[in-house]
Amino acid sequence: MKRASWTDYQKDIADDHYYYARSCIRQNFFPGSEKVFLDILGKDLGRDIFDDPLHTSCTGIGYHSDVVPLETIMAVVARQFALMSEAGYENFTSSCITSFGIYTELLATWEEFPETEEQTRENLYKATGREFKKPKNLAHTSDVIFHHREAIAQRAKRKLVNIYTGEPLKVVEHIGCHYAKIFPKSGIGGSEFPYVLAGMVESWGGELVDYPERRHCCGFGFRNYLVQANRGYSVSNSHKKLESMAPYKPDFIVCNCPGCSMFLDKWQYTIAEMDGTTYGQNGQGIPVLTYEEMAGLVLGYDPWELGMQMHQVNVEPLLDKMGVEYDPSAKYLGRNGKYLGRPEKAVVNSYTTNESRYNIKQ
Amino acid sequence: MAKYFDMLLEDVRLKEGLTACMNCGVCTAVCPAAAFYNYDPRQIVSIVQTRDDDAIEALLKSDTIWYCGECMSCRPRCPRGNTPGYVIQALRTLSQKLGFFVESEKGRQQLALKRAIGDNILRTGYCLTPRNIRPELHPEQGTVWKWIIDNDEQIYGRFTPVYGKEGAGALRKVSDETLDEIHKIFDITGGTEMFNAIEEHSDRKAREMGFDGADEEYFMEIYTHNSNEHY
Numbered sequence: 001m002k003r004a005s006w007t008d009y010q011k012d013i014a015d016d017h018y019y020y021a022r023s024c025i026r027q028n029f030f031p032g033s034e035k036v037f038l039d040i041l042g043k044d045l046g047r048d049i050f051d052d053p054l055h056t057s058c059t060g061i062g063y064h065s066d067v068v069p070l071e072t073i074m075a076v077v078a079r080q081f082a083l084m085s086e087a088g089y090e091n092f093t094s095s096c097i098t099s100f101g102i103y104t105e106l107l108a109t110w111e112e113f114p115e116t117e118e119q120t121r122e123n124l125y126k127a128t129g130r131e132f133k134k135p136k137n138l139a140h141t142s143d144v145i146f147h148h149r150e151a152i153a154q155r156a157k158r159k160l161v162n163i164y165t166g167e168p169l170k171v172v173e174h175i176g177c178h179y180a181k182i183f184p185k186s187g188i189g190g191s192e193f194p195y196v197l198a199g200m201v202e203s204w205g206g207e208l209v210d211y212p213e214r215r216h217c218c219g220f221g222f223r224n225y226l227v228q229a230n231r232g233y234s235v236s237n238s239h240k241k242l243e244s245m246a247p248y249k250p251d252f253i254v255c256n257c258p259g260c261s262m263f264l265d266k267w268q269y270t271i272a273e274m275d276g277t278t279y280g281q282n283g284q285g286i287p288v289l290t291y292e293e294m295a296g297l298v299l300g301y302d303p304w305e306l307g308m309q310m311h312q313v314n315v316e317p318l319l320d321k322m323g324v325e326y327d328p329s330a331k332y333l334g335r336n337g338k339y340l341g342r343p344e345k346a347v348v349n350s351y352t353t354n355e356s357r358y359n360i361k362q
Numbered sequence: 363m364a365k366y367f368d369m370l371l372e373d374v375r376l377k378e379g380l381t382a383c384m385n386c387g388v389c390t391a392v393c394p395a396a397a398f399y400n401y402d403p404r405q406i407v408s409i410v411q412t413r414d415d416d417a418i419e420a421l422l423k424s425d426t427i428w429y430c431g432e433c434m435s436c437r438p439r440c441p442r443g444n445t446p447g448y449v450i451q452a453l454r455t456l457s458q459k460l461g462f463f464v465e466s467e468k469g470r471q472q473l474a475l476k477r478a479i480g481d482n483i484l485r486t487g488y489c490l491t492p493r494n495i496r497p498e499l500h501p502e503q504g505t506v507w508k509w510i511i512d513n514d515e516q517i518y519g520r521f522t523p524v525y526g527k528e529g530a531g532a533l534r535k536v537s538d539e540t541l542d543e544i545h546k547i548f549d550i551t552g553g554t555e556m557f558n559a560i561e562e563h564s565d566r567k568a569r570e571m572g573f574d575g576a577d578e579e580y581f582m583e584i585y586t587h588n589s590n591e592h593y
Binding site: 024054057060067070071215228236267311333 | 373374375377378394395397398399428429430431432433434435437438451454455458468471472474475476478479480483487488489490491492495499502503504505506507508509510513515516517518519520521522524528529530531532533534536537540543544546547548549550551552553556557560584585586587588
């Protein structure tokens with residue numbers, strides 16, 4: 001295929017005035033990423049973005065676990081759109097990939113089956129007295145960063161370059177299934193030629209690493225992770241990806257989806273605890289970043305203000321390669337500068353199995 | 363004949379997801395569930411399009427329909443524009459409406475999902491919150507997660523001014539007024555009815571299996587038990 005095939009999958013991304021919808025998974029595991037996204041848009045780029053305390057989960061994890069019916073999620077999504085209209089916005093941006101997939105899917109369903117839109121309007125009004133307008137522009141938050149990637153490059157304090165060799169850092173990206181597999185035309189590059197993260201990597205000085213299982217699912221699989229008995233599915237699929245990317249020696253992984261960011265991080269821990277296998281350099285794991293963290297590092301933010309201490313796989317090897325100055329002890333400080341102690345040691349960060357907290361085999 | 367197929371057709375996802383499958387198997391080739399389980403989405407689509415009541419009923423009562431991870435990898439690859447993942451969603455919804463889900467090990471897990479995710483939505487407005495990802499039930503979350511949960515207010519407090527409180531920001535407390543709207547939406551759109559159906563059918567099955575109803579012991583059984591006959 002042509003290298004530029006991603007250009008067949010383009011979409012309009014609003015330049016300003018965004019209504020922001022948070023993500024259940026991202027705010028749990030990467031609250032610093034949501035914070036820095038708002039800071040980059042508002043403070044670095046001078047854009048208007050509204051963080052509304054009235055919206056809720058889209059209920060997407062419940063929907064894809066099949067306990068929340070289609071009619072229910074349609075009305076919850078309609079409520080989010082109503083809140084956007086009431087706040088005076090037309091451009092909706094979602095922090096969650098599964099939410100983004102759902103918004104895209106429901107807008108298409110309402111087009112194709114207009115009776116479902118009519119029913120949804122009736123349900124929403126009956127339940128809440130609210131009415132909604134569809135967004136003029138729908139984007140995932142990574143689309144918004146992609147849209148502003150050159151403006152970020154112009155303000156860059158650091159590049160995705162190894163300061164010791166001068167070579168571009170080698171980056172593996174993962175866009176997440178629900179970004180473009182449901183509606184390929186809704187994602188930059190579609191599902192086959194993913195470019196939303198690759199475009200950021202190229203603009204900020206890194207080098208993208210293609211690898212055979214690049215498009216394979218991270219393994220979340222909803223019920224296949226959420227129910228303990230099924231987690232073999234989840235770790236096996238992450239394992240498949242990690243085995244496939246490891247020979248290319250990536251310096252880090254960057255993910256689009258908050259769930260994927262978490263799983264590719266946590267399953268490296270699990271695999272290392274189970275059989276001692278690690279996929280990064282010097283016996284450690286491969287750091288896994290969100291695109292907000294990647295953008296934040298490029299713009300000169302402090303890694304601990306980005307929340308990178310919440311990762312299981314240590315990010316210091318990457319920070320050192322990029323020449324990021326950081327205070328190692330500040331990693332373990334709480335909100336008021338209180339020292340919180342350190343997490344227990346883990347094999348994935350090059351410690352011994354005897355010292356790991358859990359016996360994952362039990 | 364075609365009683366179940368007609369019921370499935372009431373779901374727009376079935377209409378959108380299934381036209382005329384030619385059984386090429388591309389969906390199976392790219393499917394993460396097929397890579398792990400003894401599972402073949404091509405066969406599911408093939409069975410559904412026969413419209414055979416006995417075969418569809420067997421499917422609705424089987425483990426098979428619960429293997430899919432709903433990643434939708436099948437959707438962009440199908441040369442006929444079918445979506446086996448949508449067919450699965452319609453089958454699962456019908457299986458729960460009819461109470462057939464409790465007849466399989468994987469189907470019975472719906473109670474765990476209803477209580478872990480569904481109830482959390484109604485209680486907090488979110489699918490998940492830090493304190494319901496308990497380290498003892500999530501050893502794979504690792505040592506850093508344990509550290510975060512042990513120090514949650516201190517750590518989240520670095521990134522959000524409203525951890526557990528009302529206002530704008532990450533992990534804010536969703537107001538009672540908003541939760542009330544969500545509850546009403548669930549009541550009006552069939553969400554509450556679905557939750558109740560899952561509870562009621564699970565309670566019946568739990569008693570059949572010798573438990574004192576769908577209690578904590580039954581929950582832990584379905585949450586952790588794996589017969590290892592799925593591969």
